[in-house]
Amino acid sequence: MSRKPYVRPVARTTWWLSKGRYVRYMAREVSSLLIAIYLMVLIIGLMRLSQGPAAWQEYMESLASPVAVLFHLIAFGFTTYHATCWFNVTPKAMRIPSGDDFVPGRLIILAHYAIWGVVSLIILVIAGVL
Amino acid sequence: MAKSNKPIVWGLFAAGGTVSAFVLPALIFVTGLAVPLGIFGDDALSHERIYPFVSHWFVSLVLFGVIVLSIWHAAHRIRITLHDFGMRGDGMIGTVAYFAAGMFTLGTFFALSGM
Amino acid sequence: MSLRQIELEVLRYDPEQDDEPRFQKYSVPCQEEWVVLDALNYVKDNLDGSLSYRWSCHMAVCGSCGMMIDGEPTLSCKAFLRDYGSKIRVEPLANFPIERDLVVVLDDFMSKLKRVKPYLIPKQHKPIADGEYRQTPRQLKLYKQYTLCINCTLCYAACPQFALIPDFIGPAALALAHRYNLDSRDGGRAERQEEVASHEGIWECSFVGACSEVCPKSVDPAGAIQQMKIASTVDWYLERLMPWRNK
Structure with missing residues (x-):
């Protein structure tokens, strides 16, 4: 008997719309684009900073435009989502043996959130002082 | 089958993902939202205060590390995301993405060393 | 024990007749505590002996009865009907070529x-x-x-x-x-x-x-x-x- 296996077509561009878990995955991945744009804005800021107070003032004013604020709002949302995804899977990638078992995954995640909180607080305090 | 050289970029990707997860949300909140919207007052991040801070060698070094690792993280993930959206030519996309990350790295270096 | 009428929508493919797969519907009188595999067995024994699928242990050990059930890769012996609606769509595991009906090429x-x-x-x-x-x-x-x-x-x-x-x-x-x-x-x-x-x-x-x-x-x-x-x-x-x- 001859075989004639049927290969189902793959939706190469839209596959991720078929399931919630794939949409969430893509949301995590797309954060990278927003990170790249934000870093570009940040690097431009550093260049403007070294060009003197007038250039810096101009840069700061451009950041207050509605488009800039909207972009940063979206970028803030996506990077925060990316951070939670990243921390939530750390126990999978990093198993820490403890006795005959492993350190509970929850503890590893909790530690990451704690460090995240401290780092964020430090950044906020520095910004408040400056 | 030959072993892949992906670890070069994957190492940077993983380090950058961790750094950007810890740092970027707060950094974006401060530079993109709080300061422009005046939450820290009208003269927050004024040039006379921020310049000496950022140009301090230690702060420069930390900023360089955060930006460069995050950019390599983003470049590698953008490459994968384009593939996930069905784009062909992964090798070409990879070359462009890592070249761009290299340029960003140089840009960051010159911006910080020029202070 | 109560009976429940379930409509199974099964992807069929006969390599000798078909050029591509098609859905076939079966109305199956099911016991409340059945799993999808039981419903398929009912079809095979009572409604349509030509339906092909793999199964063996009926207890999530042998690993042969995996299928897409309502679009989700699932062991059909672990898919309890009470967790599904009255219409259940059953397809062969995604990403594998279809040999026949629910049997894929491994x-x-x-x-x-x-x-x-x-x-x-x-x-x-x-x-x-x-x-x-x-x-x-x-x-x-x-x-x-x-x-x-x-x-x-x-x-x-x-x-x-x-x-x-x-x-x-x-x-x-x-x-x-x-x-x-x-x-x-x-x-x-x-x-x-x-x-x-x-x-x-x-x-x-x-x-x-x-x-x-x-x-x-x-x-x-x-x-x-x-x-x-x-x-x-x-x-x-x-x-x-x-x-x-x-x-």
Whole structure:
């Protein structure tokens, strides 16, 4: 008997719309684009900073435009989502043996959130002082 | 089958993902939202205060590390995301993405060393 | 015991007659506590003897009755009807060629499984007279989770990278490679790395994590692959930065 296996077509561009878990995955991945744009804005800021107070003032004013604020709002949302995804899977990638078992995954995640909180607080305090 | 050289970029990707997860949300909140919207007052991040801070060698070094690792993280993930959206030519996309990350790295270096 | 009428929508494909698959509906009188596999067995025994599908143990051990049930890779022996509506769509596992009806072609998976050498490769030959290998509970714990794999290939049906890149070795085979790499009796990691750390190995994974979500045995292949990425990255840098370590 001859075989004639049927290969189902793959939706190469839209596959991720078929399931919630794939949409969430893509949301995590797309954060990278927003990170790249934000870093570009940040690097431009550093260049403007070294060009003197007038250039810096101009840069700061451009950041207050509605488009800039909207972009940063979206970028803030996506990077925060990316951070939670990243921390939530750390126990999978990093198993820490403890006795005959492993350190509970929850503890590893909790530690990451704690460090995240401290780092964020430090950044906020520095910004408040400056 | 030959072993892949992906670890070069994957190492940077993983380090950058961790750094950007810890740092970027707060950094974006401060530079993109709080300061422009005046939450820290009208003269927050004024040039006379921020310049000496950022140009301090230690702060420069930390900023360089955060930006460069995050950019390599983003470049590698953008490459994968384009593939996930069905784009062909992964090798070409990879070359462009890592070249761009290299340029960003140089840009960051010159911006910080020029202070 | 109460009866419940279920409408099964089954993807049929007869390689001798059909050019492409088609859905066929069956109205099945089901017992409340049945699983989808019971409903299929009812169809085969009472309604349509031509329906083909694989199954054996009916208790989530043999790993042969995996199907897409309402679009989700599931063992049909574990899919309780009470968790579904009155209409259930049953398709062969996604990302595999269809042999006939709900039977998929597993040749590709089998050859990939073989390539990663999923068996103990002892560090050195040890005669039986020297006695058994001893392992501490801790050494066992390191890899035990990955021994639970039943090769049901639900993870392949869930993995979008396998769908996009058919050459990807894939979750279950890589998780099994990891299982042997972590075994204190094993010395075969360097051999497996030739496949595992190749382009078609762990590096095609983008950590979607779907494999671990659908795994009926909680093997967590996604975690295994990330651990191997970290270990392979450490290897890569050590080989280049400290060449004197390479024997």
